[in-house]
Amino acid sequence: MHPMKQLSRPARRAHLVVHVAVSVGWLGLTLGLLTLSVTGYASGSPDTTVAAYRAMKIFSDWLLLPVALLTLVSGLIVSLGTPWGLARHRWIVVKFWLTLATVVLTAFSLRPGIDRLAADAVAGTPDTGLSMVAAPSVATATYFFVTAISVLKPWGPTKRDSRLRAAQSAEVRERARKRPSGAVS
Template identity: 35%
Template structure:
């Protein structure tokens, strides 16, 4: 099967897109680690629960922005290079993982972080709250794991193309 005709893309544009992709993905991974620290520290030291939980909502927009930048730059790389978007299994898998994480961030993480912040403020002021203690240890574990798997796929680039039946 022949590759589709591609327009020439300057090397500087491809390298810039790759740099943006690596930096945004590294930022996303770092933000997930920070999220994990803020979630797991109160388990070890309950005195820090109020402070950690109040900070959690501040991470939503940076995490979402880093994820969107990783998605957009990844699509740009796929369009600009021979790897394509869904030509190879590892690229298609990374695309699906990125989309899945972004949906989870928007639909599940945002309300959980909002509740955590509210709980943290109530705990700090001693105000009774109707908000349950959020259980948000899974998001940083799942997201960090998925991002590490995506990184391994990017480095090892396992062989295999997506079959196209006509």
């Protein structure tokens, strides 16, 4: 019923470890960016502001997009290579769409914003607004939410999963009905 072959138990565990590690890494990275952005915003020292915004750029240049993409890809592998599936449980659907949206926002909004923030700070005109505090705040809140639903697994199955389960039950009943009485399976 899955387009991808089910992963073996060792492969499933390995992919799950990778997924959890990079997902938690993404959350930690975002918390770090939030800490640096608040430091840059609240600091009365131009040197501290420049240092904080330049550090944000280093994290953004080297880690942000690779970690975000690895989170998305590893999550897809885990969901498609296991019985959880991608569209069988509402929490997985919500997690997938939030992850996809945040990857896109990371690539096209957060990273360019950090680049601009660092360039302005180095040029001696650091941003004194809350714009770069807001973006990591929203990202951090989103990743906390995604982490929570990954642990709690709320909401139950999707309609698609309910249909799949009903079809599987009907198939099992039909096979049992066709089996001659007294036959051993």
